[in-house]
Amino acid sequence: MLRRYFIAALLCSCLLPTSVAFALSSAQLEHLAQHPTWLKLLHYGDSRQSEILTEDFFLSPDGQHDPQAELRADLAAYNAPWPKDGDSHARCRFPARYYWLSQQISLPGYNLTPPQCPTFARWSLPDKVQSISLFLVSGYLGNPASVFGHSLLKLNTGAQDDQAGMFDLTVSYGALVPPDEPVWRYILRGLGGGYEAGFSDRYFYTQDLVYSRTEFRDIWDYELRLSDTQRTLLILHLWEVLGKKFTYYFLDKNCAFRLSELLELVIDEPLLTNARFWYVPTETFHRLEDIDQARKAVGQPGLIKAVRFIPSAQRKLYHQFSLLKPEEQAATQAVMQQGPTALPDQLAHLKQDRQAEVLDTLLAYSNYRLTAEQPTPSAATKAAKNRFLPARFLLPPSTEPLKEVPALDSPAQGNRPMLTSIGFGHEEQRGSYLRLHGAAFVQEALGRNxxxxxxxxxxxxxxxxxxxxxxxxLDLIRIRTIKTDFITADGENPWSWQLRTGLAQDADDYDAFFAFGAGRAWKISPQLTAYAMTDAAAHSVEPYLRLRPHLGLLAGNGNLKGRLLAGIETTDYQGNAQPFVSAELQWGFAAQTSLFIGIEQAESANVSAELKWFW
Structure with missing residues (x-):
């Protein structure tokens, strides 16, 4: 079908003396075919072959590996007769190619949105998209592909009746994974390029439902400063690649890589400077921050127009709960635990305006639970909301707006994800030594993140x-989740936890281990957090099973942070234990450089100092 379409278009171009296909010299064709923008529009990689697998993305049979053949085919197809189904014409399918070509050569009768392309015109929202945002979504431990975060594009219309942009289009990239795929198979196939992937579009409210209201992930909205030409070219190209298939690689050619690749079409500065063996979403945003600062340093407008923090539904609820007074929090939690029948007794001792605040919080909690329990919310949750709502209507509206959730700094405004360090250590048994330290990905509790x-x-x-x-x-993976904000109610998890697996030096041997611990944490002040946990660990050297109860204290803010740790670790199966204590201090004296000092006392004393570079 494509071959017949190509031949018909080429014959048509031969019959038209004004055809642009024959108005260019060989040198001009070669120049256009090798232009960086043309190669980006075709998604040619370093191998000089397009990374798009879908055949109908190309009009020429050789278009996947010959950019000039594809250019000739596109120029020929420009003059092809309009079919009855106008949307199938090349000018409707590949508007970005013709938009760019119209700026390089004369295209007779060129129209940005031909009237014969109704589907494309409806999708592209001509004259309505005011700006484009790139979203950074925080990590989610429930999905291996999302542990390091996620990114997506959003087309902002700024509609007056949709200030939150819930009906703006978003475009994301992801692997096409069969339903109920086991995690181990997903990881193995994702690492080896065993899945196809593609771009898809959805209204933002569907993304908000998943990320903010179901997975409880925070979002940072990076609104970009693009010219009209840049914005138009990017939107047109998004239309071209929707539904087209790529090979998915979990470590590098993932959502962050592909969206950065799209932005490189319209941004002069390279974004993928760090894309080698490993690429995570925060790297794109670190690069955006770099470009923004570099432009401002030479007196140009920055690339980033604004950064907006979009807190998760859970963070909003916890913030609303934190604004209540202690007696109001107690009343709210009593109703959450005992059910709506406890509402009259719990509200009786509160003033009317404070009753309203409690009911507003209970309604927010009901909505939060209804969404979290989808697709089949419990009858108890629905009944609770139905009880809270009429009770709230009986009270006057609140006179003051709810205070906004304090904005968190974007991860891209902190340390970069990879680490290299050099330092020294001294241990009683080994003496002094040089220490070289590195990590493929790290976001430290003592770092800026x-x-x-x-x-x-x-x-x-x-x-x-x-x-x-x-x-x-050697820590293959190390995770610590400290949870200080929570509500004591059914379905709410108050536990902090940590997981660590890897290899450690143990006297003259190496010890492979897997440890998991859980406990509770408390926010004593904005700069001070305390926690108590007990780890259970399996080891490859005796004792093979160990318990490690301990207390931790995290202190500091901004550039200077410290941690104190004290506890015991069992040394046999008779209940004997070895006490340990450690103190760590890290000072970020430059944007991506820190000084670390650590002291530990267990079987022997150990002192270390490192100079860390994040990149």
Missing amino acids: GLEDNELAVFDAAVSIGDTFFLDQ
């Missing part, structure tokens, strides 16, 4: 060089 007191590290390794060369530490 958007994880608050949490921590996530992958392939975090350190080697030491002294009298001997030895592997000091």
Whole structure:
């Protein structure tokens, strides 16, 4: 079908003496075919072949590996007769190609949105899209592909009747995974390119429902400063790639890579400078911040027009609950735990205006639970809302608007995700040694990042060089989730937890281990967090099973942070234990450089200092 369409278009171009296909010299065709923008429009990679697998993305049979053949086919198809189904014409299917070509050469009768392309015209919202945003979505441990975050594009219309932009279009990229695919198979196939992937479009309210209201993930909205020409070219190209298939690679050619690739079509500065073996969403946003600062440094308008924090539904609820007075919080939690029958007794001792605040919080909680329980919310949750709503209508409206959730800094305004460090250590048994430390991905509790007191590290390794060369530490993955904001109610998880697996030096041997712990945490002040946990661990050296109860204290804010840790670890199966204590301090004295000092006392004393670079 495509071959017949190509031949018909080429014959048509031969019959038209004004055809642009024959108005260009070979040198001009070669120049256009090798132009960086043309190659980006065709998604040619380093291998000089398009990374798009879908055949109908190309008009020429050789278009996937010959950009000039595709250029000739596109120019020929421009003059092809309009079919009865106008949407199938090349000018409707590939508007970005012709838009760009119209700026390079003369295209007779060119129209940005031909009237014969009704489907494209409806989708592209001509003259309605005012700006484009790139969203950074926080990580989600429930999905391996989302542990490091996610990114998507949003077309902002600024409609007066939709200030939140819920009906604006978003475009995201993801693997096409069969339903109920086991996690282990997803990881293995994702690492090896075993899935196809593609771009899809949805209204923002569907994304908000998933990310904010179901998975409880925060979002940072980076509104970009693009010219009209840049914005138009990007929107037109989004239409071209929707539904087209790529090969998906979990580590590098993922959602962050593909969306950065799209933005490189219209942004002069490269975005994928760090895309080698590993690429995570925050790297794109770090690069946007770099470009923004570089432009401003030379007196140009920045690339980033605004950064807006969109808190998750859970964060909004917890913030609303935190604004209540202690007796109001107690009344609210009593109703959550006992059900709406406890409402009259719990409200009786409160003033009318405070009753309204409690009911507003209970309604917010009901909506939060109804969404979290989808697709089949419980009858109890629905009945509770039906009881709270008429009670609230009996009270006057609140006179003051609800205070906004304090904005969290974007992860891209903190440390970059990869780490290299050099330092020294001294241990009583080994003496002094040089320590080299690196991580493929790390967001430290002591670093500058958007994880608050949490921590996530992958392939975090350190080697030491002294009298001997030895592997000091290898954490395949390390996760710590500190939860200080929660509501004591059914369905709410109050537990903090941590997981760590890897390899550690143990006397003259190496110890492979897997540890998991849980406990509780308390926010004593904005700069001070305390937690108590107990780890249960399996080891490859005796004792093979160990318990490790401990207390932790995290302190500091901004550039200077510290951590104190004290506890015991069992040394046999008779209840004997070894006490341990450690203190760590990290000072971020430059944007991506920190000084770390650590002291630990267990079987022996250990002192270390490192100079860290994040990149």
